[in-house]
Amino acid sequence: MKSYKISVCVACMNRLHQLRQTLPQNIKDNEGYDDLEFIVLNYNSQDDMEQWIKENMSEHILNGRLKYYKTTEPESWSPSHAKNIAYKLATGEIICGKAADNFTGKNFAHYVNELFNKNSDIVLTPIDFHRSKQDYQPANDVLGEVCVKKNDFLKIEGFDERMDRYGFEDYDLINRLEMIEVKRLLIEDFTYLQYISHNNNERYALPTDDLRAIYINYHSPSTSEAIFLYKDSRFEKGVLVDNFTKDAANCVYAYTPREYHFEYSLNEPGWETGTWINENDYIKFSPGSGKELIFIKQQKGGQTILIDADNSSIFYSITNNELIDSILTFKHFIYTRSIMEANLNSKNAVVNKGVFGKATVYKNFQPQPITV
Amino acid sequence: MIWLSVSLFSHKNQWNKLLSRAVVPFVSKNAYLNGFTIEFNYLSGENIRLSLLTDEENAPGLAKLADKYFNNYFLNAGLPEHELKLPVNGIFMPFPSNTIQFGLYPPKKITADKLDNYSPSLHFSQIMLYALKDDVIDDEIILTFVFYLRMGLIKMINSAYPNFVNDLKNRAIPLDTVSGKTAESKVNTLKFEEVKETLIEITRDIFEVARTTYLPGWFKQWMAICKENMSDELTASSVYVKMLSLIDTHLALSTKMDSMLTYFIDRILLYEEL
Numbered sequence: 077m078k079s080y081k082i083s084v085c086v087a088c089m090n091r092l093h094q095l096r097q098t099l100p101q102n103i104k105d106n107e108g109y110d111d112l113e114f115i116v117l118n119y120n121s122q123d124d125m126e127q128w129i130k131e132n133m134s135e136h137i138l139n140g141r142l143k144y145y146k147t148t149e150p151e152s153w154s155p156s157h158a159k160n161i162a163y164k165l166a167t168g169e170i171i172c173g174k175a176a177d178n179f180t181g182k183n184f185a186h187y188v189n190e191l192f193n194k195n196s197d198i199v200l201t202p203i204d205f206h207r208s209k210q211d212y213q214p215a216n217d218v219l220g221e222v223c224v225k226k227n228d229f230l231k232i233e234g235f236d237e238r239m240d241r242y243g244f245e246d247y248d249l250i251n252r253l254e255m256i257e258v259k260r261l262l263i264e265d266f267t268y269l270q271y272i273s274h275n276n277n278e279r280y281a282l283p284t285d286d287l288r289a290i291y292i293n294y295h296s297p298s299t300s301e302a303i304f305l306y307k308d309s310r311f312e313k314g315v316l317v318d319n320f321t322k323d324a325a326n327c328v329y330a331y332t333p334r335e336y337h338f339e340y341s342l343n344e345p346g347w348e349t350g351t352w353i354n355e356n357d358y359i360k361f362s363p364g365s366g367k368e369l370i371f372i373k374q375q376k377g378g379q380t381i382l383i384d385a386d387n388s389s390i391f392y393s394i395t396n397n398e399l400i401d402s403i404l405t406f407k408h409f410i411y412t413r414s415i416m417e418a419n420l421n422s423k424n425a426v427v428n429k430g431v432f433g434k435a436t437v438y439k440n441f442q443p444q445p446i447t448v
Numbered sequence: 449m450i451w452l453s454v455s456l457f458s459h460k461n462q463w464n465k466l467l468s469r470a471v472v473p474f475v476s477k478n479a480y481l482n483g484f485t486i487e488f489n490y491l492s493g494e495n496i497r498l499s500l501l502t503d504e505e506n507a508p509g510l511a512k513l514a515d516k517y518f519n520n521y522f523l524n525a526g527l528p529e530h531e532l533k534l535p536v537n538g539i540f541m542p543f544p545s546n547t548i549q550f551g552l553y554p555p556k557k558i559t560a561d562k563l564d565n566y567s568p569s570l571h572f573s574q575i576m577l578y579a580l581k582d583d584v585i586d587d588e589i590i591l592t593f594v595f596y597l598r599m600g601l602i603k604m605i606n607s608a609y610p611n612f613v614n615d616l617k618n619r620a621i622p623l624d625t626v627s628g629k630t631a632e633s634k635v636n637t638l639k640f641e642e643v644k645e646t647l648i649e650i651t652r653d654i655f656e657v658a659r660t661t662y663l664p665g666w667f668k669q670w671m672a673i674c675k676e677n678m679s680d681e682l683t684a685s686s687v688y689v690k691m692l693s694l695i696d697t698h699l700a701l702s703t704k705m706d707s708m709l710t711y712f713i714d715r716i717l718l719y720e721e722l
Contacts, residue, residue, distance in 0.1 A: 299540070302539075320551075
């Protein structure tokens, strides 16, 4: 059996509290596999990551098991960009992407090597996009785990860097690998899908600072129209759809599973954008294209509502924090998911137009910059 | 075989009528039906999930039949309409009450050899029908019903594992550590004082042999289900957790109700002689 050189890559920003638990354990759990390196990318982490690596991981850096890189350029977490840098720095034939909160599990490298020996044209993932296995439900915390040949990763130019926030970049990567005939193989042994549980606040921040208000017009149990008003006078308007409750009066769905991949979506043509002006008793919306809209402001039950000129639509102001979070979360994921869906629909295997994972990094605390 | 996914939307205070006047007649004489389960549910509005087990080739016919039957029931039952108050606490409005909807949870294909896995749910649904069809269903009724179920479960487990009640007592949180410390415990304490006498009576009916004649008819069936689900391979705790999960799946207890029930049972276990 061939012994592939394997690189376990971890890109990390402000997650030292998890890395200090997983990295030493992961190195220990894979001691028995010789051709293995750990690539840790400090993606401008503002915690004490560098100090901790220096004080606790030097032995592994000296023996070459761990390669530590740091970039000081990024201001915020961009998972596609961060992972592209880390994967490009890997020298293995097989790259295994792990998050700071993921454990590899004991003898993970052996497991990966064995599977790639059986079939080298595969990508290992816990994402069952085609729902091929009933009751296969790995935790969301591990869906970013992936093992792919570096050549295949480079062929499709890595993660799509337009996806500059958490969510769906992993789905998209695997979908595009399938487009170049790389076979999706599910990680079925949950020994290799262990993780440290944590809340969503660490994964993504919802953009509430620039938000002035959210209004909802309830159309039906499966569609609602939402307007987001921003402090800089921009607005976004779109129709949100719950695919799992759509057409529920049709008795065919009593025995036919719904074919949607995701519970929620945004109706075509997506977000309508433009500017808004607040007057005393009305709000004027000027879309980028199309007619201006006037909505009259009224107070009902202590709440502001917007009624359009012909009284046909009522938009309710949303003030409940939990509901605001739900709508913003919906919006957050729709953004990255729509990029994934566009790549899928247009069979766009190669992204980033030749430029991806660009950064200046520093290796193992050395002062000389390296351009990736 | 396949479990059809059917949801009957109706205001909770009409659920007993829906069960007795529509669900019971529908499931009683239906040649296509191999079994059914009922679960209370609150997603997208108050509703009862009625899962109908049938052979795959009969699925379209049974779904159409259910559609026609329950639409007809809602049309003629004279159930009150409830005005929808907007905005609701969600992104989407709930389904209108007095309607039937399909596929709001996934239909599931199963093979005959897996049917046994559904046995507790099938039996528990029968108990729900018997126990809850006569009185207007509200939180009070559900709370009392679950109290009976949990106390019966404790008795049954304790008869096979005689230390079980003592284990529960040891795990119970003593009164002085919780009482009045949080808003939740204040509510639980007040409620307990209100219903204490009734709960003690129920507990005695369950635990004292001479009083078991006072127990409702469905209770025996519940004890039989509990017994069926115990085996030498399972510990007392795992049986307890498994059966609590069965109750919760079917009755969709809120966290608040669950906490209240746990508080009541802790109080009874710690301060009453069983």
